[in-house]
Amino acid sequence: MTRLTGGLIDRTRPLHFTFNGTGYKGFEGDTLASALLANGVRLMGRSFKYHRPRGVLAAGSEEPNALVSLRDGARAEPNTRATVAELYDGLSARSQNHVGPLHRDLLALNDLLSPFFAAGFYYKTFMWPKAFWEKLYEPAIRKAAGLGELSMLPDPDAYDRGFLQCDLLVIGGGAAGLVAALTAGRAGAQVVLADEDFRLGGRLLMESDLLDGAPASDWVESVRAELASLSNVRIMTRTTVFGVFDHGIYGAVERVADHLPVPGDKVRQTLWRITAKRAVLAAGATERHIPFADNDRPGILLAGALRAYANRWATLPVAKAGDAVAIFTNGDDGHRTARDLLAKGAKLLGVIDSRAGARALGDYRVFSGAQVTGSKGRLGLTQIEITEGGKVSWHEVGALGVAGGWNPNLHLASHHRGRPEWDASLLAFVPGQGGPQGLIPAGAAAGKGGTAQALADGARAAQAALAELALTAPQIALPEALDAPAAQEAFWHVPGKKRAWVDFQNDVTVKDIKLAHQENMRPVEHLKRWTTLGMATDQGKTSNVSALAVMAELTGNSIPETGTTIFRPPYTPVSLGVLGGGDSGPHFRPHRLTPTHGWAEAQGAEFVEVGPWMRAQYFPQKGETHWRQSVDREVLAVRAGVGLCDVTTLGKVDVQGADAREFLNRLYANMMGTLKVGMVRYGLMLREDGHAYDDGTCARLAEDHYVVTTTTANAGLVFQRMEFARQCLWPELDVQLISTTDAWAQIAVAGPKSRELLGRIVDDFDLSNEAFPFMACAPLTICGGLRARLFRISFSGELAYEIAVPARYGHALMERLMKQGADLGVTPYGTETLGVLRIEKGHAAGAELNGQTTAQMLGLGRMVSAKKDSIGAVMSRREGLAADRRRLVGLKSVTPQEQVAAGSHLFTEGAAQTMQTDQGWVTSSCWSPHLKSYIALAYLEDGDSRQGEIVIAANPLEGRELRAEVVSAHFVDPEGGRLRD
Amino acid sequence: MLIPHPLLGLRDAQEFTYLGDAALMNRPDPDAPGAEAAFCDYVFLRDNPAGVHRELWYHEQGDRSWLVVTRNTLTHEILGAELASDVKAGAAQ
Amino acid sequence: MTDLFPVTALGDSAPRNARFGALTLSENAGLALASLALRKGQAAPAPFGLALPEVARAVTSGPHGAFWTGRGQWMIEAEGLAETDFAAALQGQAPGCAVTEQTDGWVAFEIASDTGAPLEALLARLVNIDPRTLGPGCCVRTGLEHMSVFVLRRSETRLAVIGMRSLAGSLWHALSQAARRLED
Structure with missing residues (x-):
C-alpha cells in the first residue's frame, strides 16, 4: 500500500474492486487509477504497437496509456481510461492488448522487432501483393495491434438525449470556471456549468494552494453550494463538452450511471445538445512530458499528475511505500511538485532541472543543467540515469515525475477554423483568431494558469460574455490566492540514440519523427499520417506540441513556422450508444400505425415497414404455410368477390x-x-x-x-x-x-361485389352506376349517421371504391364490412396482394416511378397537356426525353413457373448482351394467380409495337436468363370494362 | 446551426430541410422564346459560391414556411432570413 | 347516431392515463380540432369569441381554444366535442375561411404536474425549445423524436403535446419513457 495522509477520499467508505481478477480495496473518491496505484499496481496495460509495459502517465482525461476494459459480459466496455473511471463497489477491470498474462505478454516480441515498425511502416510494408491485404495483413495487424475488444453482445443499457438552452455555458469547473459561473449566476443569467470530473474544482483539487488561507476545496465547496442554490444555474458534473457546432450549439455527454455498480432503471449516459448564447472555455491545461530514452515505464508520470495523486488521492505511483521519487523538469513547476511531495512525506531523490543554475525551492537536492538519460525496470521503474555536466549516474527511484510545461486545453477553441497562436513566453499554443463565435477562453485554457490569474480571468471572461448579452455583471470578491512561480526554459527532448517516446498511445518515438523528416514528411499533416502521431484516441493531447518542437528542431524552423495542432470533436471519446441517444429495437424510430392496425394484428396479419408506416402485408389463414398461398387466395378473392385493404397511408x-x-x-x-x-x-x-x-x-x-x-x-x-x-x-x-392523411381512415373496397357490400352500410345513398359512376366522389353518411367520403376509384382494375371515415372509426368500419360481407366472401388483403393486383392491371407504382421515367414511357404521354403550363411541362418536351422510345409493357414468362426477376435487363433474342444492345429493364414482377404464370412490368424499347415478340430477360447477377413474351401491361381487363360497370 | 426565422425567432436547423439556391424561386416564363434553354438553366445550373449565398430552407417541423436564408457558406454565418412568399411578392411589385 | 364505436388513437376503447412521479399523462380523446386558414386578403374572424392569437401563442375561451400554426393559419380546439362535426360548426363561425376537419388527424396528450419544474424537465428531454419561450399561453410546433408535434403550455402546470394520430403509440412511448426516467 502506498497511501499517504489526507486527500479527498472518504476513508469511511471503502470500495472493493478487481483488476485482472485480483481483488483490491479503494475508497470513495478514488479513480480506478488512483486506487490501483494505492495498491502498488503500476502496470496497467500494454502499448499499442510494441506491447511495452505501461502504467498511468496522467491523472485526467488526457491519459494515453492506462486504457482498460471495464465491467463484464454485455456491459464490458473497452478502452476506458483508468484515470477517469470513478471507483465503485464491485468494479471489475481488465488490462488490454496482451496475449497471456499482463506481466508476460507473448506479443512483447514485437518490441524486439521494432526496427521493422518504424514510421510509415504500414505504407511501406503492406504495399504488395494487393490480395494479401484483406486476407492476411489486415487480420494479423488487427490481432497484434489495437486496443480492447468488444463483447459482441447487444448493449443492455439505455441512453438518453436532452436539450438545454442557456445564456452562458461554462466548460470546466476549476478556478476560472467556478468564478465565471458564479459571476453569471449572480447576474441572473441562465448558466450551465459542465465539468468532466465527478467533483467540481478542477486543478484546485490537485494542488496544495490555500485560498483565503484555507484548503482550496473549502472555497470550491462554498461556491458549489451557492451555485446549487441558484435556480438559474445548472451544475453538471461527470459531463464532458466534447464539441462545438455552429451558432453556439455544444455537444455534451453526461455519464449518469457509469459510477454505479448497475445502472438499474437509470439511463447510462445522456447526450445533451446545449444551445448557449455565450460560452466560457475554462478547460484548464494539460502538461507535456520531455521525451528521453526509455521514458515509457510504469512509474514515469507527468509531474503534475504525480502531484495530483499525492494531493487529491493520497497515493504515489511507487512499487512500495518508501521508494524514492524524482522530478525531471525544465521549469519551476517541477519544483512545485517536489515541494508538495515533500509536504506529503514522500522520499525525494531530488529535482533534475535542465536549466543551468537551477535552485531548489525547498529542502531537496537539485541536479541543475541535468537531464534524465535513461531508465531501468522491466515492468515498472526501478532506476533512472541522470547526466549532469557530463557525469552519468544511476539512481534507485520508484517514480519519476516529468514536467515539460503546460499546454492550454484549447481544443474546443480550434473547432471552427480557430488557429492557435504560439506564445513564446508560455512556450505553448494559446487560443488564437477565429474559432467558435461566442466562445471565450479563460484561465489555464487561455494561458492564465496561475491560481490567482485563473480566478481573475474567469471573472473577466464572464463579465465580457454578460456585457455582450446586455446583462450587468456583479464584481465577485475573489479569494486571496498566489500564483506559483512558473519560469521555464525551452527544453523539448533529451537527445540520444535510444528510443524516446513522444506519443505513448500510438507508440511514436523521437526516432520516428527523425525518420519522417529524413523521408521528407515534414509538414505537420504529413508527419501525423506518416508516423500516426496524435492519431490515437487521445488525439495527442500529451504529445503533439512536443512532436512539433522536435520537427522544428530538425528543420531549423520555429515551432509556429513548423505548424500548429488543432483538434476535432470529440474532445474525449464518446460511446456510439449515446450518440444514438435514444431507443433501440422496436422503438428505434417512430412507427405510424393505420387505423385498422389493431384489427389486423388480431387477425394475425404479417406486417411490413413502408417508409414510416407499418402496413398489413398479408393475412395468413389457418393451414397456409407459405405467404404465396395467402396472397394467391387474397388476389383471387378480390377478382371474384370483394376484398378490403386499409389504404390510409396514401x-x-x-x-x-x-x-x-x-x-x-x-x-x-x-x-x-x-x-x-x-x-x-x-x-x-x-x-x-x-x-x-x-x-x-x-x-x-x-x-x-x-x-x-x-x-x-x-x-x-x-x-x-x-x-x-x-x-x-x-x-x-x-x-x-x-x-389530412391521418384524419381519415380510408379503406379500399374492391371486387365485383363491392357495390353490393357497400350498399349494406350506406345511409340512403344511390350507388348505382348511373348515380355514382366510375371516378365519382361524394360525402355521405354510413351506419346510421357517421360522416364519410366515398370515392369510386380502383387500383386493382375491378369495380372498386375507397371509403373514408374519421380515423377513430376505421377499426369499427373494418369490422362492420367484414361482418356484412361474410356471405359475399369478403377478404382482407395486404400490400402483397395490392402489388399483385396492380401489376396484373398494369398500374405504375414506385418501381415504375423511380425518377428515371417519363410520362411517355409510362404510356401517359398524351396526358401531359400541351394546352397549359405545369411543373415539368417545358422540360418534358425536350428532345432527349421526348425521343425516348422505351414504353411500359407486360411480360409473361414463356415458362410460367419461372420468375422474371425485377431488375433484369431486356435483350432481343440472340443478341450480344452489352450496354449498347440493352433494350430496357424489368421493374416489377409477381406470380399472377389469375393467369397462372409469372408476369412482370418492364420498360422496353419501342415496347408499344412489340407485342407478341419474345425477349430475353437477363439477370447477370445470378447468372440467369429467361425468355418472356411481350404483352399488354394490362394483363387483366385491358378494356377497363370492369371498372366502369 | 440556428436559423433566425422571421416570425418564430432562432430555431434549430434540425427543424428545417434544405433545398438550395434561392434562384429556384425564379421559374422562367414557359411562353417566352427560348423557354427550353431558360428552363435548362433553371433546372440544372446553380451557383455554388464560397461565401454569401441565398438559399431556400423549409420549416418542416415548424410552421411549414419556406425561408430565403442568406448564409455565408464558408463561415456558416447567417446574415438574414425572410419568408419566401414575402420575397416573391416583393419581387413581383 | 351511428352504431359504430370509435377507438382512441392508441387503439383502446378508453383514453389512456398514467402517473409518473410528479407528472400525469392523459390522452385527451374528446378534443375536437379543425384548422382555419384565411383566404387571401381576408380579415381574421373571431370564431366562438376567440381572438385569433399572434405568432406562437394560444388563447382559450370557455371550451374553445385557438393556437397559431402558421401565418394566417390556426388550429381551433373544442374540449369534449370530438364526436360532433366540429369543422362544420367552425365553418359557420368563420364564413369564407378555409376550414378543414382535423379532429382525427391528431392525438392530444395532456401532461399535468403540481408545479412547473417537472414539466420543464420533461420538455428538456423531448424538444429543443427553450422553456423560457414556452410559458403559459405559448405554443410551438417542433420535432420530438423525429415526430412533428405541437406543444402548448396551457398553464404553468399543464402542457399539451399534440402529435399525428398514426404516431400515437410512438409518441406515448416517448412521453411516458421520458416521464418515467424523471421519476426519481
Missing part, C-alpha cells in the same frame, strides 16, 4: 381557395382545371426536369375545395413541394393547404 392533402383549381392545374401535368365537382381524376406530377415524380388522385369536393392523394412514400415530399409552389412560385394565388 397522402391526403386538403386544397382550398379561390385559385385552388388554377393551382392544381399548374401542379399536375394533366388537365385538372376541367374536373367537375363530385368527380375524381388520376393525376400525374412531373419534376421540373420533365421526369415523372408522383401520381395519385385529385377529388373535387366543392367549387373551391379539393382533396389530393399522393403515394405513401412521397406524401411528405409532395406536400413540401406543394408548399414550395404556393409560397415560392405563385404566392399571388389564393390557396390554402393542410395535410
Whole structure:
C-alpha cells in the first residue's frame, strides 16, 4: 500500500474492486487509477504497437496509456481510461492488448522487432501483393495491434438525449470556471456549468494552494453550494463538452450511471445538445512530458499528475511505500511538485532541472543543467540515469515525475477554423483568431494558469460574455490566492540514440519523427499520417506540441513556422450508444400505425415497414404455410368477390381557395382545371426536369375545395413541394393547404361485389352506376349517421371504391364490412396482394416511378397537356426525353413457373448482351394467380409495337436468363370494362 | 446551426430541410422564346459560391414556411432570413 | 347516431392515463380540432369569441381554444366535442375561411404536474425549445423524436403535446419513457 495522509477520499467508505481478477480495496473518491496505484499496481496495460509495459502517465482525461476494459459480459466496455473511471463497489477491470498474462505478454516480441515498425511502416510494408491485404495483413495487424475488444453482445443499457438552452455555458469547473459561473449566476443569467470530473474544482483539487488561507476545496465547496442554490444555474458534473457546432450549439455527454455498480432503471449516459448564447472555455491545461530514452515505464508520470495523486488521492505511483521519487523538469513547476511531495512525506531523490543554475525551492537536492538519460525496470521503474555536466549516474527511484510545461486545453477553441497562436513566453499554443463565435477562453485554457490569474480571468471572461448579452455583471470578491512561480526554459527532448517516446498511445518515438523528416514528411499533416502521431484516441493531447518542437528542431524552423495542432470533436471519446441517444429495437424510430392496425394484428396479419408506416402485408389463414398461398387466395378473392385493404397511408392533402383549381392545374401535368365537382381524376406530377415524380388522385369536393392523394412514400415530399409552389412560385394565388392523411381512415373496397357490400352500410345513398359512376366522389353518411367520403376509384382494375371515415372509426368500419360481407366472401388483403393486383392491371407504382421515367414511357404521354403550363411541362418536351422510345409493357414468362426477376435487363433474342444492345429493364414482377404464370412490368424499347415478340430477360447477377413474351401491361381487363360497370 | 426565422425567432436547423439556391424561386416564363434553354438553366445550373449565398430552407417541423436564408457558406454565418412568399411578392411589385 | 364505436388513437376503447412521479399523462380523446386558414386578403374572424392569437401563442375561451400554426393559419380546439362535426360548426363561425376537419388527424396528450419544474424537465428531454419561450399561453410546433408535434403550455402546470394520430403509440412511448426516467 502506498497511501499517504489526507486527500479527498472518504476513508469511511471503502470500495472493493478487481483488476485482472485480483481483488483490491479503494475508497470513495478514488479513480480506478488512483486506487490501483494505492495498491502498488503500476502496470496497467500494454502499448499499442510494441506491447511495452505501461502504467498511468496522467491523472485526467488526457491519459494515453492506462486504457482498460471495464465491467463484464454485455456491459464490458473497452478502452476506458483508468484515470477517469470513478471507483465503485464491485468494479471489475481488465488490462488490454496482451496475449497471456499482463506481466508476460507473448506479443512483447514485437518490441524486439521494432526496427521493422518504424514510421510509415504500414505504407511501406503492406504495399504488395494487393490480395494479401484483406486476407492476411489486415487480420494479423488487427490481432497484434489495437486496443480492447468488444463483447459482441447487444448493449443492455439505455441512453438518453436532452436539450438545454442557456445564456452562458461554462466548460470546466476549476478556478476560472467556478468564478465565471458564479459571476453569471449572480447576474441572473441562465448558466450551465459542465465539468468532466465527478467533483467540481478542477486543478484546485490537485494542488496544495490555500485560498483565503484555507484548503482550496473549502472555497470550491462554498461556491458549489451557492451555485446549487441558484435556480438559474445548472451544475453538471461527470459531463464532458466534447464539441462545438455552429451558432453556439455544444455537444455534451453526461455519464449518469457509469459510477454505479448497475445502472438499474437509470439511463447510462445522456447526450445533451446545449444551445448557449455565450460560452466560457475554462478547460484548464494539460502538461507535456520531455521525451528521453526509455521514458515509457510504469512509474514515469507527468509531474503534475504525480502531484495530483499525492494531493487529491493520497497515493504515489511507487512499487512500495518508501521508494524514492524524482522530478525531471525544465521549469519551476517541477519544483512545485517536489515541494508538495515533500509536504506529503514522500522520499525525494531530488529535482533534475535542465536549466543551468537551477535552485531548489525547498529542502531537496537539485541536479541543475541535468537531464534524465535513461531508465531501468522491466515492468515498472526501478532506476533512472541522470547526466549532469557530463557525469552519468544511476539512481534507485520508484517514480519519476516529468514536467515539460503546460499546454492550454484549447481544443474546443480550434473547432471552427480557430488557429492557435504560439506564445513564446508560455512556450505553448494559446487560443488564437477565429474559432467558435461566442466562445471565450479563460484561465489555464487561455494561458492564465496561475491560481490567482485563473480566478481573475474567469471573472473577466464572464463579465465580457454578460456585457455582450446586455446583462450587468456583479464584481465577485475573489479569494486571496498566489500564483506559483512558473519560469521555464525551452527544453523539448533529451537527445540520444535510444528510443524516446513522444506519443505513448500510438507508440511514436523521437526516432520516428527523425525518420519522417529524413523521408521528407515534414509538414505537420504529413508527419501525423506518416508516423500516426496524435492519431490515437487521445488525439495527442500529451504529445503533439512536443512532436512539433522536435520537427522544428530538425528543420531549423520555429515551432509556429513548423505548424500548429488543432483538434476535432470529440474532445474525449464518446460511446456510439449515446450518440444514438435514444431507443433501440422496436422503438428505434417512430412507427405510424393505420387505423385498422389493431384489427389486423388480431387477425394475425404479417406486417411490413413502408417508409414510416407499418402496413398489413398479408393475412395468413389457418393451414397456409407459405405467404404465396395467402396472397394467391387474397388476389383471387378480390377478382371474384370483394376484398378490403386499409389504404390510409396514401397522402391526403386538403386544397382550398379561390385559385385552388388554377393551382392544381399548374401542379399536375394533366388537365385538372376541367374536373367537375363530385368527380375524381388520376393525376400525374412531373419534376421540373420533365421526369415523372408522383401520381395519385385529385377529388373535387366543392367549387373551391379539393382533396389530393399522393403515394405513401412521397406524401411528405409532395406536400413540401406543394408548399414550395404556393409560397415560392405563385404566392399571388389564393390557396390554402393542410395535410389530412391521418384524419381519415380510408379503406379500399374492391371486387365485383363491392357495390353490393357497400350498399349494406350506406345511409340512403344511390350507388348505382348511373348515380355514382366510375371516378365519382361524394360525402355521405354510413351506419346510421357517421360522416364519410366515398370515392369510386380502383387500383386493382375491378369495380372498386375507397371509403373514408374519421380515423377513430376505421377499426369499427373494418369490422362492420367484414361482418356484412361474410356471405359475399369478403377478404382482407395486404400490400402483397395490392402489388399483385396492380401489376396484373398494369398500374405504375414506385418501381415504375423511380425518377428515371417519363410520362411517355409510362404510356401517359398524351396526358401531359400541351394546352397549359405545369411543373415539368417545358422540360418534358425536350428532345432527349421526348425521343425516348422505351414504353411500359407486360411480360409473361414463356415458362410460367419461372420468375422474371425485377431488375433484369431486356435483350432481343440472340443478341450480344452489352450496354449498347440493352433494350430496357424489368421493374416489377409477381406470380399472377389469375393467369397462372409469372408476369412482370418492364420498360422496353419501342415496347408499344412489340407485342407478341419474345425477349430475353437477363439477370447477370445470378447468372440467369429467361425468355418472356411481350404483352399488354394490362394483363387483366385491358378494356377497363370492369371498372366502369 | 440556428436559423433566425422571421416570425418564430432562432430555431434549430434540425427543424428545417434544405433545398438550395434561392434562384429556384425564379421559374422562367414557359411562353417566352427560348423557354427550353431558360428552363435548362433553371433546372440544372446553380451557383455554388464560397461565401454569401441565398438559399431556400423549409420549416418542416415548424410552421411549414419556406425561408430565403442568406448564409455565408464558408463561415456558416447567417446574415438574414425572410419568408419566401414575402420575397416573391416583393419581387413581383 | 351511428352504431359504430370509435377507438382512441392508441387503439383502446378508453383514453389512456398514467402517473409518473410528479407528472400525469392523459390522452385527451374528446378534443375536437379543425384548422382555419384565411383566404387571401381576408380579415381574421373571431370564431366562438376567440381572438385569433399572434405568432406562437394560444388563447382559450370557455371550451374553445385557438393556437397559431402558421401565418394566417390556426388550429381551433373544442374540449369534449370530438364526436360532433366540429369543422362544420367552425365553418359557420368563420364564413369564407378555409376550414378543414382535423379532429382525427391528431392525438392530444395532456401532461399535468403540481408545479412547473417537472414539466420543464420533461420538455428538456423531448424538444429543443427553450422553456423560457414556452410559458403559459405559448405554443410551438417542433420535432420530438423525429415526430412533428405541437406543444402548448396551457398553464404553468399543464402542457399539451399534440402529435399525428398514426404516431400515437410512438409518441406515448416517448412521453411516458421520458416521464418515467424523471421519476426519481
